[in-house]
Amino acid sequence: MAKAVASTSAPGAASGTHRIAPLWGTENYNMWRIQMEEILSDLDLYGYVNKTIIAPSKTVLKTKRNRKDDKGKPLPNYEYTATNNKYTKWVKADQKALSNIRLRVDRSVLNLIQGCTMSANAWNALATTYQVKGTVGLIDLQRKFFSHQMTDGKDIKEHIQRMRGWFQQINNISPGSCTEANWITTLIASLPDSWDLFSQS
Template sequence: MSESSNSTYKIEPLKGGDNYRTWKVKMIDILTDLDLLEYVDGSRAEPADQSAKEDWKKKDRKALSTIRLRVDDSCLIYVEDSKTSKEAWDALNDMYEAKGPIAIVLLRRKMFIVRCEEGGDIEMHIKLMRSYQSQMNTLGQKIEKADFSMLLLTSLPDSWDSFISTFGSTDLEDSNKVIQRILQEASRRNERSANSDAVLTSSSKPSGKSKFNPRITCYCCGRLGHIAAEC
C-alpha cells in the first residue's frame, strides 16, 4: 500500500482512557499496514549512517504524524512536544494504559458486578463483557472459555433463568457457542415481542364502522341508528 494511503484511514480520535484501548488496536493495524510500526515500538532504532539516518527520520516523522492526526485536540497536549513516534506512543501508553494490581482489581469488579438490565441490548452487553475479557488477557490474567461462559450467563437478566438452565457443564467449554445461542435466543425474544406488539396494536384499533342501532336517535340530524358523534 502506498504511503499516500495514510489519509484514507478513518477512526475515532483518541479522546481519553475510555476509548484508548480500541484506538490502540486500530492504530497498531494502521501503522502495520503503513510499515511504520517498527519505528513506533522501537524495534527499528535510529541508524548511525548519515544517509540511512535521513530516511529513518523521514519515516519516523510520518509515523509521528500518523499518531497525532488521530488524537483529539483535548489529548494533543500529551504528544505535541514529542520528537519521535516512539516518544509519543509511550507517552499515551503511560497516560491511558491500565497497569498493575489496581487495574486488575478494578476490572474484576466490573466483570463480576455488571448485569444486563431487563429488556436491555444483549448484543451490546456481550461486546462489553468481551472487552473486559480482552483487557484481562492484556493484563496477564487470562480468563478461560468456561469461566467466561459462566460469567456471561450469570450477567443475564433474571428472566433468562429458564434459558440458562438448558446449558450443561460441557456446553460452557466453548464460549463462542454460548454467545451464539444467547444471540439466537435474544433474536427469538425480540421477534416474539414485536409480533405481540403488532397484534395488540391491531386489536386496539377501532374498526371505523359503528353498528346500526334502531333504538338510538341522533340529536344532530334526528335520524335513527347513530349518535351525534358519528353523524
C-alpha cells in the same frame, strides 16, 4: 453516545483508509493499541514506534578526491561532514508514524502527546498513561467487567466493545483468569431487561 470514528488517509498508504475509534482513555486503550499496531505495520511504520528501526547518524563523513588548485596541481583529499540522507528519510518516516498516532486520538488525549517530537515517545506516553497494570488495576478492571450494566437506549455495539476491552485487558494482566465462558455469561447478564428475549435465544 458512541464515540466519533477517526478517518484519515494514512501517510504512506498505497490506497484506502484506516478507520478506527479514537483513543479516549483507559477503557478503549487495549483495543486501540491492537488496531494501531496493525495500521502502523501495514504502513511499514511500526518499526519506528517500537524502536526496531534505529535512527541512523545525523551526519556522515565524506571525502573530496582528485582536487586541483588553480594551476592544475593535485591537492590532498579533503574530508568534510555532510547531512546523512538516510537520517533525513528516517525522520520523515518517523513523522508519518507520529502523525498517524496523533490523528487517531481524542482531542483530550492529544494534549498529552502534542509536545512529542518522535513517534516512540508518543506511543510510550500513551502506554504509560492508559495501559492498566498491576494488582490494583486488575481488581478495578474485574469490578468494571463483572458489574457493568447497559442501560436501555444505549448503543449495543459500543457496549460490547467496552466489555470486550475490559475482558482483554484482564487477560493481558492475568492470562487465563477470565474465560470465554465468563465473557458470554457476563455479557448476557449485563444487558437490560428489554434484551431478555435475545439472552434466552
